[in-house]
Amino acid sequence: MKRRSKVLTARTLVLDAERRFKRAGLHYGHGTDNARDEAVFLVFHALEIPFDCRPDRLDQALTPAQCAGVEDLVKARLARRCPAAYLTHRMWFAGHEFYVDERVLIPRSPLAELLQARFAPWYYGPAIQRILDIGTGSGCIGIAAALAYPEANVDATDISVAALAVAARNVATYALESRLHLHHADLFPIVDSAGAYDLILANPPYVPDAERAALPAEYLHEPALALFAAEEGLALIRRIFKGAAARMAPAGILVFDAGGTWPAVEAAFPSLEVIWVDLVNGGDGIGVITQSALAQFALQ
Numbered sequence: 164m165k166r167r168s169k170v171l172t173a174r175t176l177v178l179d180a181e182r183r184f185k186r187a188g189l190h191y192g193h194g195t196d197n198a199r200d201e202a203v204f205l206v207f208h209a210l211e212i213p214f215d216c217r218p219d220r221l222d223q224a225l226t227p228a229q230c231a232g233v234e235d236l237v238k239a240r241l242a243r244r245c246p247a248a249y250l251t252h253r254m255w256f257a258g259h260e261f262y263v264d265e266r267v268l269i270p271r272s273p274l275a276e277l278l279q280a281r282f283a284p285w286y287y288g289p290a291i292q293r294i295l296d297i298g299t300g301s302g303c304i305g306i307a308a309a310l311a312y313p314e315a316n317v318d319a320t321d322i323s324v325a326a327l328a329v330a331a332r333n334v335a336t337y338a339l340e341s342r343l344h345l346h347h348a349d350l351f352p353i354v355d356s357a358g359a360y361d362l363i364l365a366n367p368p369y370v371p372d373a374e375r376a377a378l379p380a381e382y383l384h385e386p387a388l389a390l391f392a393a394e395e396g397l398a399l400i401r402r403i404f405k406g407a408a409a410r411m412a413p414a415g416i417l418v419f420d421a422g423g424t425w426p427a428v429e430a431a432f433p434s435l436e437v438i439w440v441d442l443v444n445g446g447d448g449i450g451v452i453t454q455s456a457l458a459q460f461a462l463q
């Protein structure tokens with residue numbers, strides 16, 4: 164008797180990928196936090212299925228070419244421990260989609276939550292006109308800020324020329340070239356911007372160098388320049404604290420992501436008034452500091 168071959172569908176491929184991801188003990192931390200979601204992300208991408216598709220779409224028989232496309236992605240995820248976003252070149256941040264590749268960090272800062280709330284209740288100054296995004300990477304924070312504030316101009320810096328090329332691609336996708344200016348610079352743009360910024364946003368590298376060896380392999384696909392900082396993760400944060408006040412408007416605020424390094428920030432800068440935000444969507448390490456608090460700190 165002839166055995167009937169199993170019909171392969173999106174649903175069966177998701178379940179198969181999930182099982183293999185679990186067996187391989189992959190790490191999730193780049194947009195998903197479990198094997199099922201990671202499998203859905205890759206399978207739907209390969210098959211060009213929208214996330215809000217009708218359920219019966221998942222049970223349609225697939226062609227051998229479609230199955231092969233999914234298998235290529237699943238194998239790459241398993242064999243190279245490559246984060247899914249680098250395989251699909253897509254990631255969402257603050258509700259917007261961005262192109263990503265291994266030249267930039269995969270967007271995931273919980274700072275997105277504050278952006279989507281337009282920094283309420285933290286910013287209460289005059290209408291926001293100028294914004295600085297320090298360490299822009301893919302451009303996600305600067306672009307999301309430009310979209311949240313259609314009247315504002317945004318400067319975005321990065322020390323990595325490679326990252327700026329990715330940011331430029333995303334800026335062009337959102338047609339923001341007239342309002343968002345990319346600068347190859349060490350933290351702050353070289354142009355004179357004394358007293359200019361209503362908002363300074365920063366997701367700087369803050370992982371202590373010493374933690375590199377203990378990180379799951381997935382993180383080692385990201386640029387080291389985007390992750391690691393000397394002085395137990397504080398080197399760039401310290402320089403941002405010192406340099407920000409002079410470039411901020413009197414009602415301005417600095418909003419920064421210190422991730423898991425936030426207790427070290429507290430310990431290293433006890434006299435600096437940092438508000439650590441309670442995040443509804445989870446995550447921690449998002450700090451807000453007023454211009455006046457930073458100005459006092461810069462004088463010390």
Ligand SMILES: C[S@@+](CC[C@H](N)C(=O)[O-])C[C@H]1O[C@@H](n2cnc3c(N)ncnc32)[C@H](O)[C@@H]1O
Pocket residue numbers: 267268269270271272297298299300301302303304320321322323326348349350351366367368369388389390399
């Ligand atoms: C944690 S990543 C953040 C990327 C992006 N803003 C995001 O949230 O996904 C830090 C970024 O800062 C950049 N960077 C590192 N040192 C820098 C410096 N001294 N000046 C400007 N940018 C720097 C890195 O190249 C990287 O793109």
